[in-house]
Amino acid sequence: MRIVHNPDHHRHQGRLEMFRGRLVPCHETPARVDHVLAELGRRPQGPVVLPDDAGLDALLARVHAPRYLAFLGRAWDDWVALDPANAALDAIPSVWPVRGFRADLEPDNFAARLGLYSFDAGTPLTAGSWAAARAGAACALTAARAVTGGGERQAFALTRPPGHHAGADFFGGYCFLNNAAVAAQALREAGAARVAVLDIDYHHGNGTQSLFYERADVFTASIHGDPRTEYPFYLGHADERGAGPGLGHNLNLPLPRGTGWAGWAAALDAALAALGTFGADACVVSLGVDTYAGDPISGFTLDSADYTEIGRRIAAALGGRPCVWVYEGGYAVDAVGVNVVNVLEGANAAG
Numbered sequence: 293m294r295i296v297h298n299p300d301h302h303r304h305q306g307r308l309e310m311f312r313g314r315l316v317p318c319h320e321t322p323a324r325v326d327h328v329l330a331e332l333g334r335r336p337q338g339p340v341v342l343p344d345d346a347g348l349d350a351l352l353a354r355v356h357a358p359r360y361l362a363f364l365g366r367a368w369d370d371w372v373a374l375d376p377a378n379a380a381l382d383a384i385p386s387v388w389p390v391r392g393f394r395a396d397l398e399p400d401n402f403a404a405r406l407g408l409y410s411f412d413a414g415t416p417l418t419a420g421s422w423a424a425a426r427a428g429a430a431c432a433l434t435a436a437r438a439v440t441g442g443g444e445r446q447a448f449a450l451t452r453p454p455g456h457h458a459g460a461d462f463f464g465g466y467c468f469l470n471n472a473a474v475a476a477q478a479l480r481e482a483g484a485a486r487v488a489v490l491d492i493d494y495h496h497g498n499g500t501q502s503l504f505y506e507r508a509d510v511f512t513a514s515i516h517g518d519p520r521t522e523y524p525f526y527l528g529h530a531d532e533r534g535a536g537p538g539l540g541h542n543l544n545l546p547l548p549r550g551t552g553w554a555g556w557a558a559a560l561d562a563a564l565a566a567l568g569t570f571g572a573d574a575c576v577v578s579l580g581v582d583t584y585a586g587d588p589i590s591g592f593t594l595d596s597a598d599y600t601e602i603g604r605r606i607a608a609a610l611g612g613r614p615c616v617w618v619y620e621g622g623y624a625v626d627a628v629g630v631n632v633v634n635v636l637e638g639a640n641a642a643g
């Protein structure tokens with residue numbers, strides 16, 4: 293399996309996120325990737341390579357709204373232009389257009405534009421957020437190329453910030469660019485007629501779901517904490533099945549907080565059966581390891597050995613079809629290295 297490592301991930305380093313009326317240290321830290329890389333040094337799973345961004349900007353414009361990409365590309369400079377002292381602070385949204393407000397007009401005011409293009413106050417925009425996110429999307433593209441003519445059956449985009457909460461024109465949930473969607477779109481454009489995205493992060497992949505909701509060529513499935521109680525709250529219910537040509541091509545498997553291996557594995561088997569029925573030619577896995585019992589912000593109780601079985605089961609179900617694994621969440625930093633590499637080891641053994 294090819295591992296595509298984002299060399300610029302540390303340039304995104306949020307200081308504080310809003311949580312219950314307080315600004316608390318960000319959970320989404322550079323150590324999350326560093327620990328996976330260190331574990332790959334101890335238990336190598338394939339060559340570690342750098343991303344290639346050729347063709348990336350055009351591809352990004354087919355996944356995200358051009359005005360959103362333009363905003364992100366210059367947001368930090370706009371923020372600092374407000375006040376040079378802002379260079380020492382992160383930009384955190386604090387105002388949003390909800391039902392009944394205009395979302396078609398882009399305000400001139402920076403705070404208003406930041407809110408237009410986001411959905412929470414937990415995702416600080418920093419000096420290097422754009423560089424890190426863009427290089428991460430390049431990792432997803434490079435991983436997709438590795439499995440479509442690049443001589444590999446599987447590849448892993450080892451990157452942060454994560455991506456599955458980011459939609460066509462919004463950031464949030466620590467995500468700016470939807471890396472899994474970039475990989476899926478790249479697989480489609482490389483000739484895979486039907487692509488599946490399987491999201492096994494603890495949190496519902498609302499961005500991925502919304503990007504492909506009306507498309508028949510990309511099947512999206514997500515296993516996650518029930519949005520009645522778990523972030524991102526406003527999407528991820530079982531009755532969301534796709535719309536228009538995409539009707540029947542979205543599968544949500546919400547599970548209650550506290551779910552352990554037996555319940556989680558049954559959901560995985562159901563998702564893999566649905567992928568088989570869909571007839572996916574290639575697959576993208578949004579790999580969050582925040583389903584771990586020790587995760588500080590999540591509520592499932594998987595243990596480290598379970599991750600080997602997850603990798604094995606997914607790769608076995610794909611039967612050798614191309615698979616791009618994309619790193620999403622996982623915040624128990626001392627365990628994410630072992631847990632991610634366990635998945636990759638299981639996938640390598642079966643794929």
Ligand code: OKP
Pocket residue numbers: 311414454457465466493494495523580582589620621622
């Ligand atoms: C990103 B990914 C929980 C606060 C939730 C946002 C969580 C984003 C998760 N107490 N804050 O899906 O791992």
Ligand code: ZN
Pocket residue numbers: 493494495580582620621622
């Ligand atoms: Zn998550």
